[in-house]
Amino acid sequence: MRYFRLIFAFITIIVTSLPLAALASYVVESQALAQGGFIKGKFNGCVEVTVVDGDKKYVGKCTPQGNFLVGFGRDAQVVQKIIFSFADKQDYMAVVELEQRQYKTDRVNGVPQKTVSPPKEVLDRIKGENEQIWLARNKHTDSFDFLSEFIWPAKGRISGVYGSQRIFNGVPKRPHFGLDVAAPKGTPVVAPASGIIRLAHKDMFYSGGTIILDHGYGITSTFIHLSKLDVIEGQQVKQGEKIGEIGKSGRATGNHLDWRINWKNVRLDPAFWVKAGGNE
Template identity: 40%
Template sequence: MSLLAVLGCAACAAVPEPTSRPEPQPAQPSVVQPVRIGVQPTSPAPPPTPQPTPARPEIFTFAGELTQGGWIRGRVPPGTVSATLDDTALTLDDEGFFFAAFDRDADRQTVLAATLANGRIIRSPVAIAPRDWKIERVDVARRPGGASEAFMQRRRPELERIYLSRQRETGAQGWRQDFIWPVQGRISGRFGSQRIYRGEPGSYHSGLDITTGESGTPFVAPADGVVVLAAEDFSLEGQLLIIDHGQGLNSAFLHASRLLVEEGEQVRQGQHIGDIGSSGRATGPHLHWGLTWRGSRLDPLLFVDGED
């Protein structure tokens, strides 16, 4: 017997036989991929080639209420460095969007103008529809003499505060929003209505009067903004609140019985900001809501959906 055979038998003797054998495991079936005769395997489709974004045309785009007392939101042509509506400068955001509006007595045509970085000027005429205002003609003369000097000594500082508050640029973004009604009630005074005293026109109504029948009814912010004036005792307006909505657009609320916000405070659309009253020169409890843009007076009815 060879040495290799002896070593092999010794190794066999050193390993004891197992007392039981493991159960045989079933064979795993092999997976066969189906092959389609005559069809070559396809590779993944390449990603689509990105298409360049088409350049914006060098025109103004805008939409809104193209009528006296109305407004527009729009965008200037690409490359614009400054823009105007007639002689009024427009405020542009980082993407060239703007707000503009038309006074109650605006002409039938105005012009948007943009100055481009290359010095070119693009002009876009805008047709403004006229409106039939409620005019009441009375056969009495206006009170002669006007306001007394004693009254004007009090009134001039009030007018100065109102003017300066409307010049503030707060960066508010409410001008982008669809406005909501500040309060539910009956419209008792419409924007633009006017009396003519024996041929002499009086001041037209510069806002919208909403009557609820009682003092203390809450009113809310129609859009986001920043409070730029909260006055407790003005001679005509009584408790007066002015909110800047950005881009030169602001709301004024007159004759309140209580103000719930302070100057410099940010407010959100729908936030309770005050209560209706009859403070100042008012014949009964109501909310006078006025809107202005860069000195132009606007019709609040053109900012909300339908009549309340």
């Protein structure tokens, strides 16, 4: 395995021990080098890319042209290893240093108690819905839509941010992995990038009206708490096309869109994917 070290500090890149031929073919196109962030780039000849986060490994494919995207979770270790594999069995390993983030704590009161601590009779339903979500996010599609520049899926006030720890009715719950846009019921939700609808469910226990949009190569957008769905599973949609409407279905106390982005099962921060202020 060839080894090279990438130390990212803002936009400064220092590369050592990388053969010149490989260095010339390695290009970073966009990146957010922080927990919840990503690297989108191109490495000619790459067929597979693996992120090693401590004892966890996440594997993705490169496009035939060598385009790749890797992501880092909310609590990813500051030092990440990225291994690029090639058809000739040669590997290159990069070491990337991430910004460690501090997350806010949100206290949300008034949530129906049955959704904070769901009764036993709905546990099978929740398990089944989680399986549907997992399957939708783990379909491999040879679509290059993830390479496009994403747009905001809705207009409105930012009411919740990625990574925050939510405490419902005084009970600490899982961190929030989405970006919340508050707006009146019925406000249009559009596709931030083109893709295929992998899940269109009108009433999930936690997330209510839910859509999962596949942008290719493991990148998906999820839209939850919708009041209306305008798409069906298997449908191809274009960037900017209306797919649903904002609501407060599922576990929600007000009308808003909860937008999430995944690289397979790694949860990423949608705020890194769009231009600031585009929601206004």
